[in-house]
Amino acid sequence: MASIYHSQRKLRWNNASFWTDMTSAQSLRRLLSSFSRVACAVMLLVLATLSNAAEYLPAQYDLSDLPSYKPEQMALGVLRIYGTPLEGLVGRWAAEFRAKQGHVRLHAYLINTSQAFAGLVTGKADIGLMGHRTWHTPLVAFERTFGHPPLEIRFATGSYDDPEGSTPGLMFVVHKSNPLAGLTLEQIDGIFGAQRTGGWDGTQWSTLAARGREGNIRTWGELGLGGEWANKPIHPRGSDVTLSNWADLIEREAFRGGTKWNPALWEGPRADISWKAHGKTRDQQIIEGVEQDPLAIGFVFQRVVNATHADVKVLPLARTKNGPFVKPSAQTFFDGSYPMHNGAYLYLNRVPGQQLPAREKEFVRFVLSREGQQIVADSRIFIPLDKAQLEAELRKLDGDTQ
Numbered sequence: 416m417a418s419i420y421h422s423q424r425k426l427r428w429n430n431a432s433f434w435t436d437m438t439s440a441q442s443l444r445r446l447l448s449s450f451s452r453v454a455c456a457v458m459l460l461v462l463a464t465l466s467n468a469a470e471y472l473p474a475q476y477d478l479s480d481l482p483s484y485k486p487e488q489m490a491l492g493v494l495r496i497y498g499t500p501l502e503g504l505v506g507r508w509a510a511e512f513r514a515k516q517g518h519v520r521l522h523a524y525l526i527n528t529s530q531a532f533a534g535l536v537t538g539k540a541d542i543g544l545m546g547h548r549t550w551h552t553p554l555v556a557f558e559r560t561f562g563h564p565p566l567e568i569r570f571a572t573g574s575y576d577d578p579e580g581s582t583p584g585l586m587f588v589v590h591k592s593n594p595l596a597g598l599t600l601e602q603i604d605g606i607f608g609a610q611r612t613g614g615w616d617g618t619q620w621s622t623l624a625a626r627g628r629e630g631n632i633r634t635w636g637e638l639g640l641g642g643e644w645a646n647k648p649i650h651p652r653g654s655d656v657t658l659s660n661w662a663d664l665i666e667r668e669a670f671r672g673g674t675k676w677n678p679a680l681w682e683g684p685r686a687d688i689s690w691k692a693h694g695k696t697r698d699q700q701i702i703e704g705v706e707q708d709p710l711a712i713g714f715v716f717q718r719v720v721n722a723t724h725a726d727v728k729v730l731p732l733a734r735t736k737n738g739p740f741v742k743p744s745a746q747t748f749f750d751g752s753y754p755m756h757n758g759a760y761l762y763l764n765r766v767p768g769q770q771l772p773a774r775e776k777e778f779v780r781f782v783l784s785r786e787g788q789q790i791v792a793d794s795r796i797f798i799p800l801d802k803a804q805l806e807a808e809l810r811k812l813d814g815d816t817q
Contacts, residue, residue, distance in 0.1 A: 471576075471577065471578055473577060473795055474575070474577075474745035474746070474749075474798075476745075476749050476792050476798070476799055476801075478785050478788050478789055478792065478799060479785075480802045481784065481785040481788055481802055481805060482784055482785060483784060483785050483786065484515060484780065484781045484784035484785070484786050484787065486515055486516060486777060487777070487780070488773040488776070488777055489516070489518060489773065490516040490518060490519040490773050490774035490777040490778070491518050491519060491773070491774060492519060492520075492774055493519070493520050493521070493522050494519055494520070494521050494522070494541055494542070494774045494775065494778055495521075495522045495523075495524070495534070495539065495540045495541045495542070496521060496522070496523045496524070496525070496540065496541070496542045496543075496544055497523075497524045497525070497526075497530045497531055497533070497534030497535070497539065497540035497542075497543055497544065498524075498525060498527075498528060498530050498531030498534070498540075498542075498543050498544035498545055499525060499527070499528045499531065499544050499545055499546040499759075500525040500526060500527065501525060501544065501546065501796065502523070502525055503794060504790065504791070504794050504796060505521075505523050505525065505544065506523075507790045507793075507794075508778075508781065508782060508787060508790055509521040509523070511781070511786055511787075511790065512777075512778055512781045515781065516774075516777060516781075519774050519777075519778075521778075524539075524540070525544065528545050528546060528547070529553075530543075531543030531544055531545045531549070531553075531762060532549060532553035532556060532557060532762070535557060535565065535762060535763075535764055536553075536556050536557055536560050541763065541764075541772075541774075541775050542761050542762070542763055542775060542778070542779075543565070543761065543762035543763070544760075544761060545759065545760045545761075545762065546581055546582050546759050547573070547582050547660040547663075547757060547758070547759065547760070548567075548569075548660075548663070548667070548757075548758060548760055549565075549567075549760065549762065550663060551615055551618065554617060554618050555618050557764075558618055561764060561766075563766065563767050564617060564618070565762045565763060565764060565765075566762065566763045566764070566765040566771075566811060567760055567761075567762055567811075568760060568761040568762075568763070568779055568782075568783070568808050568811060568812075569758045569759070569760050569800070569804070569808055570759055570760065570761055570779075570782050570783065570787075570791070570800070570808070571758065571759040571788075571791045571796075571797035571798060571799060571800065572584075572748050572749065572751065572756050572757065572758055572759075572797060572798040572799070572800065572804075573748075573756060573757030573758055573759065573797060573798070574718075574748075574795075574796070574797060574798060575717055575743065575744065575745045575748045575756075575798065576716075576717035576718045576720075576721055576745070577718070577795050578718055578722075579795045579796065580718070580795060580796060580797070580798075581759075581796045581797065582660065582757045582758070582759055582797065583716040583717065583718060583757065584664075584716075584717075584743065584748060584753065584755050584756040584757045585661055585664060585665070585714045585715070585716070585755040585757075586714065586715055586716065586717050586720060586729050586730075586743055586755075587603065587712065587713070587714050587729070587730045587732065587755075588702065588705050588712070588713055588714075588715060588720065588725070588727040588728060588729050588730065589705065589711070589712050589727065589728050589730060590705060590706070590708065590709040590710075590711060590727065590728070591706075591726050591727060591728050592709050593635075593644075593709065593712075593728060594640060594644070595635075595638060595640060595728075595730065596730075596731075596740070597730050597731040597732065597733060597740040598638075598730050598731075598732055598733070599732070599733045599734070599735060599736050600668060600669045600732070600733070600734055600735075600754055601630075601669075601735075601736070602632060602638060603665065603669040603732075604626075604630065604669045604670050604671075604673075605630055605631055605632030605637070606632045606633075606638075606649055606651055606677065606712060607651055607653065607665060607669070607676060607677050607680060607714075608630075608631075608669065608670045608673060608675060608676060608677060609631060609675040609676060609677055609678070610626060610627050610628045610630065610631065610675070611624065611625060611626060611670075611673045611674075611675040612625050613625045613672075613673070614666075614670060614671050614672025614673035614674070615672040615674070616672050621672060623671065624670065624671035624672045624673045626673075631677070632649065633648060633649055633677075633679075634646055634647060634648055634649060635647050635648075635649060635710070647710050648710060649710065649712060650679075650681070650704075650708055650710045650711040650712070651677055651679060651680045651681065651711075651712055651713070652680070652681045652683070652701050652704050652705060652711055652712070652713035652714075653680060653681070653682065653683065653701065653713055653714045653715075654682065654683050654697060654698075654701065654714070654715075655682050655683065655684045655697075656676050656680065656682060660757065661714065661757075662676075664755060664757055665714070665755075668754060668755060681701075681704065683697035683698070683700050683701045684697060698715055698716065698719040699719070699723060701713045701714075701715050701719075702715050702719055702720065702723055702725045702727065703723075703725075705725075705727050706725055706726060706727055717729070717743060729742075729743065731743075732753065732754045732755060733754070734754050739752075741753045741754070743755075745798065748798050749798050749799070749801055750801050750803075750804075751800075751801065751803075751804050759797050761779060761782065763775055763779070771812065776812055779812060780809070780812065783800070783805050783808055783809050788800060788805070
């Protein structure tokens with residue numbers, strides 16, 4: 416009996432082992448199949464992106480009316496630049512600037528954007544380079560250290576739809592059947608924002624941005640749509656608004672420094688492994704949601720609209736209800752007429768009432784020259800400034816405007 420029991424137990428163990436092996440093999444096949452699907456989805460997305468990039472024709476910008484760089488002072492010593500890793504852009508600036516100013520050397524520490532203000536606050540940098548406008552916290556740190564705000568120079572506009580671009584502006588998109596013709600910044604605030612007691616103007620809290628619940632826009636009828644649309648709710652969609660360049664852009668331009676958002680906003684998080692496992696990105700989820708929901712409105716990048724071939728309506732925007740309503744394009748980003756364009760910046764520590772050291776001022780003048788802006792255009796990372804915008808930045812160098 417003992418031997419029979421032993422044999423049966425052994426058989427049962429062998430059967431269990433067999434089925435465990437079979438289950439493991441099946442699990443492995445399912446896992447490999449799942450990986451294959453993910454790989455295929457990701458590969459298709461990559462191929463679509465590469466195809467769009469290959470077919471993309473970069474916009475051309477007329478910079479002929481920009482001033483050519485002519486040195487006003489001799490630049491001496493070492494110019495230290497910390498910040499966003501834009502080595503190619505800074506390298507070309509450095510080479511051409513030193514061809515005009517041979518007595519200056521440039522030291523660049525371009526690790527990440529946070530190093531721009533870290534370098535300025537610790538005194539290790541002369542210029543902080545940022546691919547976007549700085550946020551509230553670095554400004555507070557700077558002002559607490561030095562007792563005055565930094566000098567802010569916008570040296571470029573963020574990209575429009577270039578696959579190789581950075582810091583893109585925002586498009587506001589609705590379902591193709593939506594009859595809405597356009598949006599004002601106040602309406603964007605009404606849709607995506609919420610009642611608030613004020614907003615930030617630099618490091619200062621201002622009640623000028625305050626508004627009540629009556630400013631909320633939650634139905635399509637409140638945007639002027641009638642008929643079957645009038646009482647339908649608006650379904651807002653967008654990216655993570657906890658701390659991002661694009662949330663900051665909307666807060667600055669539409670919320671007037673406010674930071675309160677519509678709690679009904681469907682947020683696409685910046686890092687969601689479950690989506691990536693299915694070959695999806697946050698931006699795809701946002702735009703597909705608008706494609707599939709006639710009541711949705713979302714903010715997204717034009718290059719995403721292009722890459723996904725999304726069948727949505729991109730809305731023109733206006734700064735005020737009196738217009739003009741401006742369609743997004745490379746040209747309206749270049750001339751600054753499209754309200755929701757982004758920017759790239761240089762930050763310097765200029766003491767109010769004093770001039771910048773020659774090497775800092777001359778370098779910024781070079782960046783804001785025809786030669787410096789042509790390097791920006793050639794990089795395709797950003798869009799150069801037109802004459803009016805460039806002259807406004809140059810005036811900051813000679814005035815006391817920060």
